[in-house]
Structures are given as C-alpha cells and as structure tokens.
Amino acid sequence: MTSGYLFFSGGACALLLLAATKVSVNHRRLAAGRWLILVLIGVICYLLLPTLPPLTGLMGLLMHLPVILVPAAFWLFTHLLCREEEPFPRWGWIPIGLSIAFSIAASHSPIPLGRSAEEVFFNLSQFTRLGLIGLGMLTLHGQFHSDLVEERRRLRAILLIAVGTYMLIVISAESLFAYRPVPNGVPTLHALLASLLSLAACLWLLALSPSALGDSLLQPATDIPEEEAPPPAPVPTLDEQQQMQLAKLQKHMESGGYRYTGLTIRELAEQLDTREHLLRTLINRHLGYRNFNEYLNQFRIDEASARLADPEQAHLPVLTIALDIGYRSLSPFNAAFKRRHNQTPTEYRRDKLPA
Template sequence: MHSSYVFFTGTACGLLLLANARLLISYRHQPAGRWLILMLTGVLCYLLWPLLSLEHPLARLLFDLPTILVPAAFWLFAHQLCSEGETFPRWGWIPIALSVIVPAAANHLEFATTPALHEALYVLAQPLKLGLIAAGMVELFRRFQSDLVEARRRLRAVLLIAVGGYMLVVVSAEFLFSYWPIPAGIPTLHALLATLLSFAACLWLLALSPEALGESLPPAPEENPAEVPEPPERPSPPLDAAQHQLLEQLQAHMRDGGYRHTGLTIRELAEQLDAREHVLRSLINRHLGYRNFNEYLNEFRIDEASARLADPQQAHLPVLTIALDIGYRSLSPFNAAFKRRHKRTPTEYRREQLPA
C-alpha cells in the first residue's frame, strides 16, 4: 500500500479522534451531538478499513456498522440541528432501517449459490445511501434563510457544501469503481481530502469557534426538569443608538401588523425597515432571543389568532380565514404553530373559549 496513502489516512484518523474527543467531552448529552459523534466514528472506521485485516465475521460486521450508519447519522444530525424541536418523522425510520439492513447483508452474508442476490443488494444499497445524504442536505437547506443564529447558518453552509458534497462524491465513486479499475492516485487523493476536512473540523472546533457548535445545537432535554433550577437569563447585549432606533422601528412595524404579510422573509422585512439584513437578524436573535425568524413571526400571529378565536363577534369566521388574514399561506402551518403554543388545535381552543 502506498506510503503517502497510509500517512494521510493516519493523519485524518488522528484528527477525527481529536474532534470526537472534543465532542464527547462537551456534547455527548445532546441528541444532535451524539449523532455527530456517530457520524465521525463511522468516517474513522471507513478510513481505517483498508488498513486492517479483520478475519472474524462478527468483528468485520461490528467494525463496518458505524460506516454503514454514516448517511443515517448525517440526516438525523441535520434534523436535530435545524428542526427547532420538531420530532423526526416516523416514516424516516423506514429508509434508515433499509439503509442499514441492505448494505450489512450485501457486505457480510455469504451468497455463494446466489451471486445475483448479492449484486442486487449491493446496487440497492447505493440509492439508499444517496437518498439519506440528500435528505440531510435538504434539512440543512430548509429554512436556511429564516435561521437567525449566525453560527448555525455558517455550520449549515459548511455541512451542506463540504460534508454533504464529500459524502455524495465518495458514495458515487465507490459505486463507479466497483465496476471499473481505480485510477492510480485516487486513494491517496481521497485520503488527502479526508485529512483536509478533518483538519478544518478540528481547527474550527478547537481554535476558531470553540463555542459555535454549542450555540448552534438545540439545548439538551432535562431528564427531571422539576429538580433542575432554571438557569438565570442572560442579559441582552447593550444596544447602540442605531440598534435602539432599529428596534423601535421593528416593534412599531409589528404593532401595525407588519407580520400579516404573507410569506414575509427577513430579507423583505429588512427592506421594509431600510435596514441591513444581517443587522436585523442579529438584533432579533441576540436582543430578542429568537433562533428562527418564523418563530418570531408566529409570536405575533398566534397572539392575534388567539384573540380573534376567543372573540364572540368573530365566531362566524372560519379558522382558515383567520389563518390567511394573519399571514399564513395555508391551514397546516397555522395549525402546527398554534398547537405548539396552546397544546390544542385552533378549533378546540375556540370551542373552549366560546362554549355553546
């Protein structure tokens, strides 16, 4: 095996171990952190696999399993990072289960009498991997514009472009080179690329932005919230004169119903207030405490909806009419936002507030 390939692979593995140690120390209690640790562990096992000579079938399976789980871990991590508390869809576990079972069967079961079945399982495994990676990239791209946490926006972009793109290329190349000879230098080039990505991850985690991942990840759920005192609220950062003026403009605009504009984005709001988008984004996030622009809009929209649903003078109005009046495009996102606030649907809320 080429010495430069071994060198770069070993370097990448050492850097991944360092990054994983940092993650284990700080983020092992958070679901998103655990999925990220699993993803990096899978990449580590993938890089080490060609250097090892595992003979026992069970050892081979256990060592290969983290690698098989990388696409699923990427999707689950992306969902945890970007979903703002939404539960992972139940149907998503079906392709995840298939993405584990099919490659495990293709890689580790004996098909001496049925080679066609082995070929079919191997071919089927590739679109499953690509589909899960694509689903993770969609999660990272979804609602990117409305994300108010600047560190998380940068992390989304890096994961989307660098990590997601890297995995798509690797899976596609693996499939291609299983039927054609691998050109000289490709394994070394891959090891070098893995080293550069691992170095960039360590540099970001340990030096450039050691707190950025903590700011990006959702807070870890408390097992016994009644026994854990709430942490004191961090004071809002002081505002300069321009920021204070912009905050007053923003609050006045919202009081006048600016949130009712259908499909309002933070870019459009910044144009309406004649402000820079990144300044407005930072103001709503750091001073008002919102992590997502839609969450900020929903505060105003659900407040108005709650008042109108409890108003006897508007009892004749359909729920859909109220949802459209306050800026929603359809009933489904309104129902979801309303239920997150009141733990009941708008119809149930109206029935409680206006008993017959």
C-alpha cells in the same frame, strides 16, 4: 495499500478522533452531539477498513456498522441542528431502516446469497444512503435564510458545501468502482481530501470558532443539572440607534407587519430601512429568537388565538384566519399553533367556544 493512503488516512483519523473527543466532552448530553460523534466515528472506521485484513462474521459487522449508520446519523444531526422546534418525522425511520437492512444484506448477510442478489442489495443500499444524505442536505438548506443564529448559519453552509458534498462524492465513487478496478491514485486522493477536511474541521472547532457548535445547538435546561448549568449570557446593551430600531420594529409588528404572506427577514429589513444582518442580530440577541419564522409565529399565533376565541368570528373558517395572518396554507399554521397550545386550532376553538 499504498503508503500515501496510510499516511493521509492516519492523519485524518487522528484529527477526527480529536474532533470527536472535543464534541464528546462538550456536547455528549445533547442528542445532536451524540449523532455527530457517531458520524465522526463512522468516518474513522471507513478510513481504517482498507488498512485492515478482511473481516468476516460478527467482527466484520461490528466494524462496518458505524460506517453503515453514517448517512442516517448525518440526517438526524442536521434535523436536530436546523429543525430544533420540530420532532423528527416518523416516516424518516423507514428509509433509515431500509438503508441499514440493505447494507447488512449486501455485505454481512447471515444467509449465503448469490452474487446477483448481493449486487441488488448493494445498489439498493447505495441508493438509500444517497437518499439519506440528500435529505440531510435538504434539511441544511431549508429555512437557511430564516436562521437568526449567525454561527449556525456558518455551520450549515460548511456542512452543506463540504461534508455533504464529500459524502455524496464518496458514495457515488463506491458505486462507480464497485465492480471495476480502482484507478491508481484514487484511494490516496480520497485520503488526502479526508485529511484536509478533518484538518479544517479541527481548526474551526478548536481554534477559529471554539464556541460555534455550542451556539448552534439548542441546549434544553433538562439536559444539564441545575448546579452544573452555566449562568445565562448577559444581553448586550442597546445603544441609542439600536433602541430606536427595536422600537421601530416592535411598532411595525404590532401594527400588523407580520401579516405579509411569505414575509422574509430581507423584506422586513427593507420595510424598516435597515440592514438585514443588523436586524438578525437585534431579533436574535436582544429578543431571544433563533429563527425568524419562530419570531413571526409569536405574533401570528397570538392573533389567531384571540380570533379563534372570539364569538363574533366563530363563523370564519380556520383557513381564512390562517391566510389573513400571513400563512400560505393550513398545514404550517396548524403545526405552529399545535406547538404553542398543544392542540389544533379547531380543538382550541371548541374549548374556547363551547356549543
């Protein structure tokens, strides 16, 4: 192993360990924080492995396991970061399980395998790992424009552009050079990129925006004992212009502005003749919503609940009501309604309008 790789990988590991310590101290109680710590530990192990003597048996598996889990942990972290109101999909555990199984079979199978079988499992593991990272990047990209938390929007962009792309490049390079000589300089270049990313992450977490991760993650009250919970942040005082804008927004929404199908925050800002970033701040900081769709759902589900409980509208199909209040289809309406009432629209109507 070249001295250049040892130097840059050592620096990257030190910086990543510092970042993992910071996340552990502040966010270890959160599931998202724990998955992020696992990602950081996995990257540290990945950079250390080429500097160690060949490891076999249980020790080899234990050293490689954090590396194997990085793509899954990355997807789980992005889901908790961006889809805080939705449970992780059950089907997601299938590709995660396959990725882990294929990776272990490729390098740490308890049963001796032939070279051809190892190559098959290796290619399958690379394919599933790329798929998990791709799903994580899709999660980061999904509903990006609906996100009202400015720090989280920045974090999404950083993860999407830098970390996600880096992981895709690394796994693609592994596949490309798995059965051919690695050109001189490639390992050192890889370590240099890792150290630069690690340095940027530490500067961002520790100096430029130390509260960014905390602002981005939703922290349930149950995760922190009441006596340790910090006091709620004071709501910024509205100036006269903001008060007028807030009154205009509330009047527009109460008159049915939320019924526009596929309404975006940019379109709403145009309807109110205001700037998009000012409207984001108003809804997030003064009304307490972290996602624009969550804000719209508050009005839409209120109207749907009233109409489903109205005997005069009992003849209307649920789909008709969903389309009337701004949903494109029944599925997102059902999901939003169930999050509010813990029952489907049909079950709610049955309870409110017994035969």
